Amino acid sequence: MAQLSNQKILVTGATSQVALPLCRSLSVDNEVVGLGRFRKPEDEAALRKAGGDCLKFDLATGDPGRIPDDFDYVLNFAVVKSGNFAYDLAANAEGLGRLLSRCRNAKAVLHCSSAAVYEYAGHKPLTEDDALGDNHRNMFPTYSISKIVSESVARFAAAEWNLPTTIARLSVPYGNNGGWPWYHLMMMNGGHKIPVHPDSPSLFNPIHEDDYIAQVPLLLERASVPALTLNWGGESVSIEDWCAYLGQLTGIRPHFETTPTALGSVAMNLDRLHEQVGPTRVDWRDGIRRLVEARNPELLKGFAQL
Numbered sequence: 079m080a081q082l083s084n085q086k087i088l089v090t091g092a093t094s095q096v097a098l099p100l101c102r103s104l105s106v107d108n109e110v111v112g113l114g115r116f117r118k119p120e121d122e123a124a125l126r127k128a129g130g131d132c133l134k135f136d137l138a139t140g141d142p143g144r145i146p147d148d149f150d151y152v153l154n155f156a157v158v159k160s161g162n163f164a165y166d167l168a169a170n171a172e173g174l175g176r177l178l179s180r181c182r183n184a185k186a187v188l189h190c191s192s193a194a195v196y197e198y199a200g201h202k203p204l205t206e207d208d209a210l211g212d213n214h215r216n217m218f219p220t221y222s223i224s225k226i227v228s229e230s231v232a233r234f235a236a237a238e239w240n241l242p243t244t245i246a247r248l249s250v251p252y253g254n255n256g257g258w259p260w261y262h263l264m265m266m267n268g269g270h271k272i273p274v275h276p277d278s279p280s281l282f283n284p285i286h287e288d289d290y291i292a293q294v295p296l297l298l299e300r301a302s303v304p305a306l307t308l309n310w311g312g313e314s315v316s317i318e319d320w321c322a323y324l325g326q327l328t329g330i331r332p333h334f335e336t337t338p339t340a341l342g343s344v345a346m347n348l349d350r351l352h353e354q355v356g357p358t359r360v361d362w363r364d365g366i367r368r369l370v371e372a373r374n375p376e377l378l379k380g381f382a383q384l
């Protein structure tokens with residue numbers, strides 16, 4: 079596996095569920111600066127505990143001249159999904175453009191995109207050339223459009239400033255820092271039904287934090303002009319299966335509610351990811367068991383006897 083060391087790395091969205099464990103890992107051998115609004119004081123404390131410095135900056139409104147222009151790498155994990163199109167596009171797309179203009183001398187950029195950019199296509203494993211669409215509209219009205227537009231901004235920046243870039247369409251990130259399966263566990267524990275799409279099973283490609291952290295240096299190594307775009311996920315697993323497994327681990331049976339407003343499958347073809355950086359390694363059952371052990375050991379079956 080490629081490693082990064084002695085590099086100055088800017089991570090936007092450093093306090094996010096996805097990027098915080100990445101910052102913790104990168105900061106061991108690198109200088110990591112996390113960019114965000116840090117509206118919650120505990121976010122700043124969490125990033126500092128993870129070894130990163132804080133750059134208070136709102137991507138929608140900030141003056142890019144305040145961002146140092148000597149970063150070796152830029153990792154864009156920030157996302158805002160307030161539902162306000164003007165603000166969300168200003169931060170997710172225009173803000174990214176200003177940031178990349180400022181950091182045009184970086185060695186490489188990783189722009190974290192999402193499987194949410196794809197038009198719903200049932201169980202078909204989607205390749206990077208498949209149709210894009212407003213996939214997550216029911217849940218987050220501005221999200222898919224923001225992610226599609228920000229990809230174009232990243233592509234433009236790569237070509238305009240000869241800035242090697244990888245655009246990675248992340249599926250379902252999870253691990254000891256949480257993720258969608260953990261929300262499902264919380265719903266199960268609270269007695270709530272889990273919404274699932276009528277076209278079952280609801281297939282996604284969950285990827286454990288150990289895997290995406292290990293792949294980031296490789297994704298930066300593969301960054302190119304024009305930008306490389308690829309799907310980023312692990313083996314195909316359904317919501318129904320991971321919830322059933324959470325049920326086996328905890329003894330809490332999942333109850334599903336079938337509704338057309340639930341997110342349908344976004345199954346991804348991972349050939350390009352495997353060619354470029356190799357497969358993921360964490361077995362999904364192992365990853366989910368570790369998530370429960372780390373976050374809610376009290377819910378594990380037999381916990382009382384331990």
Ligand SMILES: NC(=O)c1ccc[n+]([C@@H]2O[C@H](COP(=O)([O-])OP(=O)(O)OC[C@H]3O[C@@H](n4cnc5c(N)ncnc54)[C@H](OP(=O)(O)O)[C@@H]3O)[C@@H](O)[C@H]2O)c1
Nearest residue numbers: 091093094095096114115116136137156157158169192248
């Ligand atoms: N979570 C998933 O299931 C999932 C799936 C696929 C792809 N992704 C992608 O992974 C990345 C991280 O997602 P996440 O769900 O972990 O994010 P998250 O927990 O919602 O956190 C969003 C991050 O963006 C920052 N941010 C929001 N508005 C900002 C602004 N105006 N200026 C600067 N920073 C701002 C936030 O920090 P402040 O609030 O302090 O500004 C926070 O660190 C995103 O690119 C997302 O699209 C996530």
